Amino acid sequence: MRLASKLLREVRVLSLDFFCLLNFIKKDDFVYLDPPYIPYSKTSNFTSYNKYGFDFSMHERLLRFCDKIDKKGAKFLLSNSNTTSSLELYKNYNIIFVDSKRLINANPIGRGNIREILVKNF
Template sequence: MSNVEKAARLLYMLRVDFNGLYRVNKKGQFNVPYGRNKNPKIANHENIMSVSNYFNSCNINFLNVDFEESVQEVQENDFVYFDPPYIPLSLTADFTSYTEGGFTFDDQKRLRDTFFRLSSIGAHVMLSNSDTPLTRELYAEANIHEVSASRAINSNAKKRGKLEN
């Protein structure tokens, strides 16, 4: 498939799958089930063109690389926001596989080290994660702010909504 065909397929899948979630299995294959959209709006030409023009006019680059590689050129006063797969809230809530290799605890530690390295060069760094003892231990030296967040994606509908962690 051409890049345009791949993009079109991705846009389609994100419109018809469960809650617009993007996730792959260990083989790197898209593995989100279909949602219950009765009449999804697959494409909005005006919006697609507007977003494309914005990205092209603002010199925005999209990278498909490891997070450490993506921030190699960060400098003082740059702003970096990380939103990794969160540390599980419990031993049974261990889903962190949004990518082929998953996001392990070692990856969480690499992210922490990257976070503090960028901060030490004067970059403004912000990160989201769950509020767990392990998260607080990893980021004990950081300025932590607790926020409530709504969660729209959960296989159990009763667990969607406001979360304190």
């Protein structure tokens, strides 16, 4: 516990528009991004985590944010869905495919294994 406490002393947890974080990011920082995923289908499009939603234009904005993180010399890791749109959007970065489980779904048939992506600039 003491080690965890020591390591977390320099960690900042913030809740604000992600572009505002650019003021805090510096060279050699590590940024993890877990946005609402690009929907796999028209029926799996829940993106209403706030009153503004998170549509594809926000994902394009997030890509520009990643570009700025990269230009600052910081590292980022972003998780998202394995869709054609995601792969095209982040094609200039390293993409890793990971298998995951979906345990939450109103329809039990929609639960189970799914492939997602991790996007990174390192």
